[in-house]
Amino acid sequence: DSGVTQTPKHLITATGQRVTLRCSPRSGDLSVYWYQQSLDQGLQFLIQYYNGEERAKGNILERFSAQQFPDLHSELNLSSLELGDSALYFCASSLQGSQETQYFGPGTRLLVL
């Protein structure tokens, strides 16, 4: 158990819909990272937040947005969903920044029908 929690574990929705994925980092960790992993593909870095502020941006679509709240939990919002958005979405956290070990949550498996 990494100490990072993600909800929900599974999500099934339809094209065009909007969903919100939630992540609670390990106690004391200030950075949160979001990743997308499609079937048999590598990890695609989406975005990083540090203590409530956006720190780094990867290959995140404009239809996707995220935020980190004062209690340090984070949400990833996916809108106008397409079939290709079906993937495993991981959240990870680290104490400070990206030069430190990341601890990954169990992931949210999203299926868009």
Place this chain on the structure above:
Amino acid sequence: GQNIDQPTEMTATEGAIVQINCTYQTSGFNGLFWYQQHAGEAPTFLSYNVLDGLEEKGRFSSFLSRSKGYSYLLLKELQMKDSASYLCCGTDSNYQLIWGAGTKLIIKP
């Protein structure tokens, strides 16, 4: 551009030794991570190298050569449970993360 390259797939035999290579091209360099990921599960941390040399941790060792932009993960006494993907991840001068596509390691009895 910034890039991390690692082999797509490797096969090895139970009890043997395997070396998974990773080469990187980044603007500046601030360390390299190796993570293990079993199918359908979250990645877990294996090692972090920021200085040249070999870091040994039980059956797993990781090596870094900054001048060559090269790292490898060495797995000894392979066990069936080592069948997984191994992800190489570098950090550039701005501490941006650059992930490789992962190497799928298949262990055969």
